[in-house]
Amino acid sequence: MQILMIPEIGHFALVIALLFAVTQSVLPLVGASLRRPLLMAYARPMAAGQLLFVAIAYACLTASYMLDDFSVLNVANNSNSMLPWYYKFSAVWGNHEGSVLLWSLMLAGWGYFAARYSRELPRDVVARVVSVLGMVCVGFLLFILVTSNPFERILPNVPQDGADLNPLLQDIGLILHPPALYMGYVGFSVVFAFAIAALLGGRLDAAWARWARPWTNLAWAFLTVGIALGSWWAYYELGWGGWWFWDPVENASLLPWLTGTALMHSLAVTEKRGSFKSWTLLLAISTFSLSLLGTFLVRSGVLTSVHAFANDPSRGFFILVLLGITVGLSLLIFALRAPRVSHTVSFNWLSRDALLLINNIMLVIITVTVLMGTVYPLLLDALDLGKISVGPPYFNALFVPLTVIMCIFMGLGPVARWKQTDVRMLVKRLWLAGAAALVIGMIMPFIFGQEWNAWVAIGLVTAMWIVFPMLRDLYDKTRHAPTRLAGLKKVSLAYWGMQLGHLGVAVTIVGVAVVSNYNIERNVRMGPGDSVQVAGYTFTMTELTSRQGPNFLADRAVIEVQRDGSRRSFTMNPEKRLYIARGMPMTQVALRPGFFRDLYVAMGEDLGDNSWAMRVQYKPFVRWLWLGGLLMAAGGVLAVTDRRYRRLATSRDPEAAAPAGKPQEATA
Amino acid sequence: MTRRLLLLLPLAGFLVLSLFLYQGLSLNPFHRDSALMARDFPAFDLATLEDPERRVDRSLLATGELTLVNVWGEWCPECKREMPQLLDLSDRGIRMVGISWKDTREKGLGFLEEFGNPFEVNIFDPDNELGFELGVFGAPETFLVDREGIIRYHHTGYISPGDVREHILPEVEKWQ
Numbered sequence: 001m002q003i004l005m006i007p008e009i010g011h012f013a014l015v016i017a018l019l020f021a022v023t024q025s026v027l028p029l030v031g032a033s034l035r036r037p038l039l040m041a042y043a044r045p046m047a048a049g050q051l052l053f054v055a056i057a058y059a060c061l062t063a064s065y066m067l068d069d070f071s072v073l074n075v076a077n078n079s080n081s082m083l084p085w086y087y088k089f090s091a092v093w094g095n096h097e098g099s100v101l102l103w104s105l106m107l108a109g110w111g112y113f114a115a116r117y118s119r120e121l122p123r124d125v126v127a128r129v130v131s132v133l134g135m136v137c138v139g140f141l142l143f144i145l146v147t148s149n150p151f152e153r154i155l156p157n158v159p160q161d162g163a164d165l166n167p168l169l170q171d172i173g174l175i176l177h178p179p180a181l182y183m184g185y186v187g188f189s190v191v192f193a194f195a196i197a198a199l200l201g202g203r204l205d206a207a208w209a210r211w212a213r214p215w216t217n218l219a220w221a222f223l224t225v226g227i228a229l230g231s232w233w234a235y236y237e238l239g240w241g242g243w244w245f246w247d248p249v250e251n252a253s254l255l256p257w258l259t260g261t262a263l264m265h266s267l268a269v270t271e272k273r274g275s276f277k278s279w280t281l282l283l284a285i286s287t288f289s290l291s292l293l294g295t296f297l298v299r300s301g302v303l304t305s306v307h308a309f310a311n312d313p314s315r316g317f318f319i320l321v322l323l324g325i326t327v328g329l330s331l332l333i334f335a336l337r338a339p340r341v342s343h344t345v346s347f348n349w350l351s352r353d354a355l356l357l358i359n360n361i362m363l364v365i366i367t368v369t370v371l372m373g374t375v376y377p378l379l380l381d382a383l384d385l386g387k388i389s390v391g392p393p394y395f396n397a398l399f400v401p402l403t404v405i406m407c408i409f410m411g412l413g414p415v416a417r418w419k420q421t422d423v424r425m426l427v428k429r430l431w432l433a434g435a436a437a438l439v440i441g442m443i444m445p446f447i448f449g450q451e452w453n454a455w456v457a458i459g460l461v462t463a464m465w466i467v468f469p470m471l472r473d474l475y476d477k478t479r480h481a482p483t484r485l486a487g488l489k490k491v492s493l494a495y496w497g498m499q500l501g502h503l504g505v506a507v508t509i510v511g512v513a514v515v516s517n518y519n520i521e522r523n524v525r526m527g528p529g530d531s532v533q534v535a536g537y538t539f540t541m542t543e544l545t546s547r548q549g550p551n552f553l554a555d556r557a558v559i560e561v562q563r564d565g566s567r568r569s570f571t572m573n574p575e576k577r578l579y580i581a582r583g584m585p586m587t588q589v590a591l592r593p594g595f596f597r598d599l600y601v602a603m604g605e606d607l608g609d610n611s612w613a614m615r616v617q618y619k620p621f622v623r624w625l626w627l628g629g630l631l632m633a634a635g636g637v638l639a640v641t642d643r644r645y646r647r648l649a650t651s652r653d654p655e656a657a658a659p660a661g662k663p664q665e666a667t668a
Numbered sequence: 669m670t671r672r673l674l675l676l677l678p679l680a681g682f683l684v685l686s687l688f689l690y691q692g693l694s695l696n697p698f699h700r701d702s703a704l705m706a707r708d709f710p711a712f713d714l715a716t717l718e719d720p721e722r723r724v725d726r727s728l729l730a731t732g733e734l735t736l737v738n739v740w741g742e743w744c745p746e747c748k749r750e751m752p753q754l755l756d757l758s759d760r761g762i763r764m765v766g767i768s769w770k771d772t773r774e775k776g777l778g779f780l781e782e783f784g785n786p787f788e789v790n791i792f793d794p795d796n797e798l799g800f801e802l803g804v805f806g807a808p809e810t811f812l813v814d815r816e817g818i819i820r821y822h823h824t825g826y827i828s829p830g831d832v833r834e835h836i837l838p839e840v841e842k843w844q
Binding site: 157 | 671672675676678679682683685686688689690691692693741743744746748749752769770807
């Protein structure tokens with residue numbers, strides 16, 4: 001009997017979590033303004049309590065999935081008794097209600113850890129930060145309880161079996177991509193809360209920036225991995241071989257990534273130089289706001305997208321109100337209070353400060369461009385000017401040149417000095433790197449054995465212009481050490497993180513440039529015995545078979561692939577699956593991945609008389625796209641492990657940490 | 669003072685954007701995108717599920733009577749769940765036509781025997797011929813076809829008892 005009550009326990013736990021969140025958002029804030037330590041001390045226990053009860057609710061929903069409790073509407077609609085256990089586990093977040101619950105769980109988690117690892121900060125700052133995080137949690141928990149209850153029952157007519165998980169989502173991609181992405185979105189709530197707390201408290205110093213940086217980096221790294229995984233998933237799962245579609249929801253994840261990137265750089269200036277404070281605050285608010293906007297776009301159904309969840313205008317309205325309150329209030333506070341914390345520090349127009357400012361401006365321009373393209377159809381429709389969808393041509397025409405311009409400054413940034421840089425020094429150190437990038441980048445496209453392509457050349461020059469100056473800088477940094485190795489050891493982890501992150505950008509640019517321009521695609525009719533040649537590989541269909549999976553039937557082709565001039569061959573097995581419960585056909589792509597090229601075979605339509613429309617593709621350097629993403633994320637994480645943050649993370653004892661905290665306050 | 673105004677700029681931008689988003693909420697893309705709305709029901713020539721000898725075509729739907737066309741399959745659990753609602757609609761005197769989609773004849777007839785048959789007749793479409801013309805991407809889907817055989821309303825997915833009250837019946841009344 002008790003098993004049957006699991007959904008009710010989960011629902012009840014959510015209500016309790018909401019009460020915790022309300023207390024968490026009210027008492028510490030009141031305490032901070034009245035300077036009452038007792039009230040401020042509510043912050044941490046309330047954050048912990050909230051996390052506990054959201055986790056209980058989440059565990060209950062997961063249990064309902066694992067136990068095939070089809071009396072729960074959410075389970076009945078998104079699971080099936082034939083589904084393998086790991087997809088039952090991940091099906092929890094493959095739907096609107098469950099994914100919002102995961103959102104809330106992560107939000108509570110970030111809130112808890114932010115409260116826990118903040119002991120060396122002044123009490124009132126912690127109280128405000130935790131309180132702001134609590135308010136965001138209240139919004140999301142209310143959203144779940146009012147419009148998206150995942151524990152709703154269908155009684156008394158309990159279905160025999162569930163409707164099954166959408167076959168598109170039955171994939172390792174689903175297990176990894178949404179949690180990573182949400183961790184990123186939600187993670188930016190911490191730096192957002194920090195920004196609001198700084199505005200409310202009227203204090204923003206180097207300690208503040210140093211404290212906010214690791215959280216920002218971590219959230220950004222998660223978001224980067226999430227986006228890369230999403231792109232990789234779309235690539236092999238949708239069967240078209242594309243890796244980015246400028247779909248509204250993809251854009252929704254790119255927007256906070258862009259401002260988040262700007263924020264990381266702006267925070268660096270705020271920490272080192274005490275300037276750019278208004279920028280930093282605005283970017284912190286914008287980044288989280290754009291995460292919320294993304295949520296709105298996905299879940300309200302205002303834009304058509306492959307990702308759209310079931311549409312419900314009442315949900316959309318609720319999120320819009322939530323968005324309005326959160327973002328509107330934050331921006332209002334920003335407008336009123338920013339002058340109190342801002343502080344002008346002079347710098348020359350050729351300095352790292354200035355280059356980072358340009359970087360920020362470029363990123364913001366790109367963000368606005370993408371945002372406009374994403375909501376443009378909506379604007380036109382609302383103004384009754386007709387229905388137009390802005391496709392990839394718009395985005396490519398603007399995004400690519402803007403990125404190239406930004407990368408020109410990106411090459412200079414790490415080499416330039418703070419405050420002022422000598423032009424002659426810069427030229428002396430960079431002319432070689434620049435010339436090498438230009439020459440090698442121009443020549444490289446010839447080596448691929450295809451015709452020379454200007455975009456590939458530009459891409460390669462840009463990528464090398466990012467990498468070569470960094471190498472030069474590393475060379476200069478280690479020159480005065482007794483040995484090179486000793487010099488390398490002295491370089492800080494934060495610096496390595498920056499290097500790795502920038503290297504990731506360069507690697508991604510190479511991947512994008514090459515695969516976009518040297519991709520080869522053949523659509524052919526093939527039956528057993530037919531063969532086709534693509535980019536020096538011969539693909540021969542040897543037979544057509546069929547097989548039965550756990551919850552699907554599949555037509556399967558056996559393709560023998562041989563590289564010209566080589567004896568060895570290998571087989572590829574693309575499939576066309578029919579998922580039984582939903583009657584939904586799916587293309588299962590056959591991939592032969594490689595560091596320098598992917599081979600990609602997908603089955604299209606059955607053309608009758610024992611032959612199929614097949615799509616065969618040769619995709620050079622496509623892996624570099626995601627490899628670059630992983631390098632960027634690794635760079636972000638590496639920077640967090642730098643010594644000056646590590647001290648913060650390990651000092652858990654408030655007494656022990658106090659002496660360390662004091663001088664920082666004094667210097668501010 | 670100009671600095672103050674500058675700082676208010678993000679807020680102003682956001683307010684304008686949210687106005688548009690609010691507008692957008694009332695414009696449902698699913699309604700916008702249904703290409704068949706207000707068009708003739710597509711032409712077809714298929715046998716019925718009940719009688720392989722009997723061929724039916726578009727004239728089945730332009731009889732001067734309003735018809736609900738429901739796409740279903742034996743393999744589809746949501747279709748089983750919505751059968752009580754469909755029987756209820758048929759009891760209210762609404763003419764119902766089924767499309768037995770991507771199924772075998774034997775299984776389709778078994779389904780009707782087990783879950784009841786609200787349909788005047790079922791079009792047998794094992795190879796997704798009519799389904800393709802209709803742009804069906806998953807069962808169940810339901811189309812409201814008016815007296816002249818023009819599609820007036822389209823419901824994607826499961827019809828709940830609430831949907832019957834809030835969407836189906838008002839639409840039927842509207843086009844009666």
